[in-house]
Amino acid sequence: MTEKMNRAILAISGALITYFVLTLIEQRDFSLIVDLLLGTQKEDYVNLHSLMLIVGIMFIVHISDEIGTFQFLAVIAIKMSKGKPIPLMIILCIVSAVFSSILNNILTVMILIPLTITISRVLNVSPTPYILTQAIMVNIGGTFFPISSIPNILITREAGISFPDYFLGIGVFSIVTFAFTLLLFVFVYKNELSIPKDKAIHILLYDFDIWNVVQSPRLLVASLGALIVLMISFFAIPEEILAPDAIALSIAMVLTIFSRLDAREIIKKFDFELIFYLLGIFVIVGGLEVAGVLTFVESILRNMGPRDDFLRLILIMWISAFSSAIIDNVPITKALIPIVTGISGNNSSLTKRFFFSLSIGANWGDNLTPLGDNILVLNIARENNRPISILTFWKLGFIATVYQLFLATLYFTLIYRFTLGLVIIGVIGILTILILILQKIGPYKIQLGVNKAFLQLRNFIIT
Amino acid sequence: MIENTIERIKKILPEVEHVVMFYNDGTVFHTTFEHTVNIPKLGNNFSETLASIQKMYEICNYDFTSYNKLVFDTDDINVIVLKLGENSNLALFFQKKKRAGELKIRSIRRYIELAENLLDVDRVELVEQELESKESQLKELKLQLGSQQYKLFTLEEFQIETHDEEKKKEVAKEIEKANREVIRVKEAIDKKMVEIANLKKDIEREKASTGSD
Secondary structure: OOOOOOHHHHHHHHHHHHHHHHHHHOOOOHHHHHHHHHOOOOOOOHHHHHHHHHHHHHHHHHHHHHHOHHHHHHHHHHHHOOOOHHHHHHHHHHHHHHHHOOOOHHHHHHHHHHHHHHHHHHHOOOOHHHHHHHHHHHHHHOOOOOOOOHHHHHHHHHHOOOHHHHHHHHHHHHHHHHHHHHHHHHHHHOOOOOOOOHHHHHHHHHHOOHHHHOOOHHHHHHHHHHHHHHHHHHHHOOOOOOOHHHHHHHHHHHHHHHHOOOHHHHHHOOOHHHHHHHHHHHHHHHHHHHOOHHHHHHHHHHHHOOOOHHHHHHHHHHHHHHHHHHOOHHHHHHHHHHHHHHHHOOOHHHHHHHHHHHHHHHHHHHHHOOOOHHHHHHHHHHHOOOOOOHHHHHHHHHHHHHHHHHHHHHHHHHHHOHHHHHHHHHHHHHHHHHHHHHHHHOOHHHHHHHHHHHHHHHHHHHO | OHHHHHHHHHHHOOOEEEEEEEEOOOOEEEEOOOOOOOHHHHHHHHHHHHHHHHHHHHHOOOOOOOOOEEEEEOOOEEEEEEEOOOOEEEEEEEEHHHOOOOOOHHHHHHHHHHHHHHHOOOHHHHHHHHHHHHHHHHHHHHHHHHHHHHHHHHHHHHHHHOOOHHHHHHHHHHHHHHHHHHHHHHHHHHHHHHHHHHHHHHHHHHHHHHOOO
16 A cells, blocks of 8 residues: 555555544543653653664764765675675675665665666676675674664654663574575575676676765765764663764764764655654554553453463564564554553563564564565665566575574574573574585485485476 | 776867766766866766656656657757666767867767767676576586586596405495585575576567567
């Protein structure tokens, strides 16, 4: 539906209906709508803080994009691969995850996919494997830091999870999952990537001037400095002293003034659709909460679902993943936040873990279907005359996401049921080693069988 | 390589002051402009200009397939944008005072084509390359099949001729192994042939849709 109608218009329409119901039928005061939009004083104006943080990050990101900082870093990384297919795929995946941990997913793919297609034209190779793997890795980058995605900003603001807490709880695990997903991609594509000719590699390495993508070295240094200061401040300054949104906005203003770029041009690039969309969602979900709908859903889930906290946590992750795949992850997260808070009761450490599982599900679930942001990836590829079929995207996206969610389930199992987790990891490890040994030095018939199974699996995923 | 091509273009047409090679997405691949010029912005403006003209065609209900060149003539400077490859372009900035007579764009066509080959590859070419590589893989597999079949034949001959029971057993094992290998290679050949047929269909489809030969 959001493909046919603008999501901001849909959200504002929904917010207006909520407004009419609350003010005309329920006879509630207008101040309630203001509370829904910005958050109440009791909850420390959580929505306003989230919006300020998003605007601050947007400023820094758009100035850096205008300067060409991300393109510069991407080209340097690509050149480091020396045009070799597997290193190029790994580097592009790393770049896409790192970028999406700072930028939003849409901006990341808008910067990286055209650049990947350009590089593939120079190298004379098909860009499809590189595009697919990057598009999938973008979601993993979304769970590196609390500022990496809108669901994370909403969750951490609402639950009061600090930057280091989030990074240690989920960020580090996301980096591990990223490495395991890379292994999967190397397994799938190792025989499929064509090796570029020496002449093409020479052109990429020596003729493509990286300074062509940057406005000026002075601005590049300023923007890189701002990004580094931002990350260090988030880690080092406790929220009680200075809120992250105040940090982001301050750095954004200093960078805007120092860069002397046309501020109107920067503001023009702002994603106002996202701001309006968020405001609409705040009112709709807040309205559902006021009307008691979310409390009702929470009580149903509490009574019908499993009593065990561990199973509840796993359920939250898988449910949020599949619902984010069908609907957008922002409304899903906003609606699930009060439900998750209710289910976890007053146990703060349990609440935090529940929110971690919600964050993973909401961010990673996106690739279970080729909808949402992924449509943009397919559109960019088509516009550049390198079309990718939806089925090809969906097969790899679905398999990679289920694999990642399985790894997350294993991670939570290790936290809650250490022995069970260890047994599962042991069994998987032994089976993998056994298969690899049989493939290398087993009887000929078994070697043939294992190779055939691997080939069929690869063909199923790729073709 | 690209630099040499640009040098040659400038040698043939001395009135060319600056050259910009850019892709349709605005990425500037190579330029003779100094870095005091905002090069990313320059690339973006070229890309937007081409997109605007394409949009203008759509508004006027003209079919836009692809362009050949765009000329912008002003008092001091002439800018000519030429289509290079599928997605790449070459912009030439001419200093008018230096210009004598008509511009001889044709005389640099050879170098433009050279740059095109260095910079860009179209989809059909990409599929044709894949086809070429699959065909050479098929050739290799056929050779492999031939040698395996010869090995099998020799082993079978030996098995008939020998009277040593121990050796017969050993050869039987070898024959079984060679047989399996022949089956595996035959399967791989079948698969490769299907892939080649699909790629050929893909090329025909692509050529029919673009109307190229």
